[in-house]
Amino acid sequence: MKQGAKIYLDYAATTPIDKKVLKAMAPYFSEKYGNPTSIHSWGQEAQTAIDKAREQVAKFLNCKSSEIVFTGSASESDNFAIRGLLKALKRCKRAGEKIHIITSQIEHKAVLETCYDLEKENVKITYLPVGNDGIINLDDLKAEIIPETDLVSIMYVNNETGAIQPIQKIGRLLEEINKNKEHRIFFHTDAVQAANWLNCDVVEKLGVDLFTLSGHKIYGPKGIGVLYIRQGTPISSMITGGDQEWGLRAGTGNVAAIAGLGFALEQIKIQDTRYKIQTEKLRDKLVKGVLTKVSESQLNGPEKPKERAPHIANFSFRGVEGESLVISLDQEGIGASTGSACTSRALLPSHVLMAMGLSELQAHSSLRVSLGKYTTTREIDYFLKVLWTVVERLRKISGR
Amino acid sequence: MYNKKIIQHFTNPKFFGKIKNPDAVGNAGNPRCGDLLTLYLKVDNPPANKTKKITDIRFQTLGCASAIAASDMICELAKGKTLDKALKISFKDVSKSLGVLPPLKIHCAQLVTEALRDAIGKYKKLSG
Ligand SMILES: Cc1ncc(COP(=O)(O)O)c(C=O)c1O
Ligand code: FES
Numbered sequence A: 001m002k003q004g005a006k007i008y009l010d011y012a013a014t015t016p017i018d019k020k021v022l023k024a025m026a027p028y029f030s031e032k033y034g035n036p037t038s039i040h041s042w043g044q045e046a047q048t049a050i051d052k053a054r055e056q057v058a059k060f061l062n063c064k065s066s067e068i069v070f071t072g073s074a075s076e077s078d079n080f081a082i083r084g085l086l087k088a089l090k091r092c093k094r095a096g097e098k099i100h101i102i103t104s105q106i107e108h109k110a111v112l113e114t115c116y117d118l119e120k121e122n123v124k125i126t127y128l129p130v131g132n133d134g135i136i137n138l139d140d141l142k143a144e145i146i147p148e149t150d151l152v153s154i155m156y157v158n159n160e161t162g163a164i165q166p167i168q169k170i171g172r173l174l175e176e177i178n179k180n181k182e183h184r185i186f187f188h189t190d191a192v193q194a195a196n197w198l199n200c201d202v203v204e205k206l207g208v209d210l211f212t213l214s215g216h217k218i219y220g221p222k223g224i225g226v227l228y229i230r231q232g233t234p235i236s237s238m239i240t241g242g243d244q245e246w247g248l249r250a251g252t253g254n255v256a257a258i259a260g261l262g263f264a265l266e267q268i269k270i271q272d273t274r275y276k277i278q279t280e281k282l283r284d285k286l287v288k289g290v291l292t293k294v295s296e297s298q299l300n301g302p303e304k305p306k307e308r309a310p311h312i313a314n315f316s317f318r319g320v321e322g323e324s325l326v327i328s329l330d331q332e333g334i335g336a337s338t339g340s341a342c343t344s345r346a347l348l349p350s351h352v353l354m355a356m357g358l359s360e361l362q363a364h365s366s367l368r369v370s371l372g373k374y375t376t377t378r379e380i381d382y383f384l385k386v387l388w389t390v391v392e393r394l395r396k397i398s399g400r
Numbered sequence B: 001m002y003n004k005k006i007i008q009h010f011t012n013p014k015f016f017g018k019i020k021n022p023d024a025v026g027n028a029g030n031p032r033c034g035d036l037l038t039l040y041l042k043v044d045n046p047p048a049n050k051t052k053k054i055t056d057i058r059f060q061t062l063g064c065a066s067a068i069a070a071s072d073m074i075c076e077l078a079k080g081k082t083l084d085k086a087l088k089i090s091f092k093d094v095s096k097s098l099g100v101l102p103p104l105k106i107h108c109a110q111l112v113t114e115a116l117r118d119a120i121g122k123y124k125k126l127s128g
Helices: A019-025 A041-061 A074-092 A109-119 A138-144 A167-179 A202-206 A255-267 A274-293 A322-331 A351-355 A360-364 A377-398 B004-011 B065-078 B083-087 B091-097 B103-126
Strands: A068-071 A100-104 A124-128 A149-153 A186-190 A210-214 A225-229 A297-300 A312-317 A366-370 B024-030 B035-043 B054-062
Touching (some): A019 A255, A041 A255, A068 A074, A074 A109, A074 A149, A074 A186, A074 A210, A074 A225, A100 A109, A109 A124, A124 A138, A138 A167, A274 A297, A274 A377, A322 A366, A322 A377, A322 B004, A322 B065, A351 A360, A360 A366, A377 B054, B004 B065, B024 B103, B035 B065, B035 B103, B054 B065, B054 B103, B065 B091, B065 B103, B091 B103
Parallel strands (some): A100 A124, A100 A149, A149 A186
Antiparallel strands (some): A068 A225, A210 A225, A297 A312, A312 A366, B024 B035, B035 B054
């Protein structure tokens, strides 16, 4: 590695825009700048771009393009899925009838904070625990389902540990239960961290009603998200105004970002497993390297490689605090992240690691390393070398 | 996020480590978020009419970059001071000496002053 080289190992936080994606977006800033709702040729040009992107998304999810809504972020999609469904359901419920949501303790804040917020409006929420491996248990889910249950929202891949949740199995379970249930239980999944790797056939494979994607985790732009809404799912608009996005999300479409997201999704070839296998190899090298090189280190999350997405590995190191670790790595040109309390506004350690039964100190010393399509073996080698030095230095300072 | 001064004290702290037979040890920390801090003091033994001074001071800190920088800074500030003067070092002094800590990191400076006060308090108790 050259002196001063920069190594980005935080692809779970965000990815660079792929050059080809950027090219697909470029015309929609000052060349084809029409408002897609205008009826003249400028507008038509922009609308065509949105239509095309919608088809690209539909193809990726194996659904109809009329089931796709573009939003301003995955956080918005999560909010929309939960709040929009509840809003529509409330309208058809009898007075006093309860609403019940089942989610998990390891969801992204976009889901969790939304649920906390809804609790204030007397919505009953159940937060499923996870095992030490960071995966929810299907029996726990089954046990929590009551006649009032309206929605299950469980993420596809956890963004801190990479733990894959049993979405397909949940889909099947709910399908069975829905056969004998007075009203349907809807199923939402946040698939932001899964899109590059796992089967996203929403209808045939997963059986979900609502499905969240983000542009900036798939080498596309930031500030753009997708919500798939299965035909027939009750949902009300949370942003009212013009009739864009089937009247479900008002606001002039972000044409360039939409075109970029569509193109980025089209680039993902889940069936072509070469990239996946290559990333898994790099990850396994990383994990093995960290655990053998750095004494008293541990891997957080599922032990079985099959139960984790290829791009994320989460570690803890005795006697080291995560924020100072991330800053030290940054000084050496390496970008990673941590679940330490010292990086949170509320001074609380990662809710995900705590839900997995880690101690405060273990969460405090956590480091998330996430790989992407530009990660190389040499980068991993360099990272391992630097990590060891940095951890040793911080241990000397902490004396613990 | 951090200014040069903080980064400097974080990257090259001068006072980290232990003192072998310290005259006092002070602790502070927030076990809930995982921060732990220990200060070791050496105090001189002047004639009865003179006030006692801190002759050596070291820290061991498990915490964020600010906490490490603040630990180093409080050692710098306290070394050579009389016990009573050292007691008066406030978190604002520490923060100011570091060119002002980010608002979210003020509690790290509070942590190091707590540890110093703990150490001096224990010393005073022991030496009566
Ligand atoms: C699982 C998950 N959900 C939601 C989000 C939020 O995505 P966005 O930044 O598009 O709102 C992220 C990324 O931070 C994520 O990892
Ligand atoms: S030591 Fe935790 S925030 Fe500074």
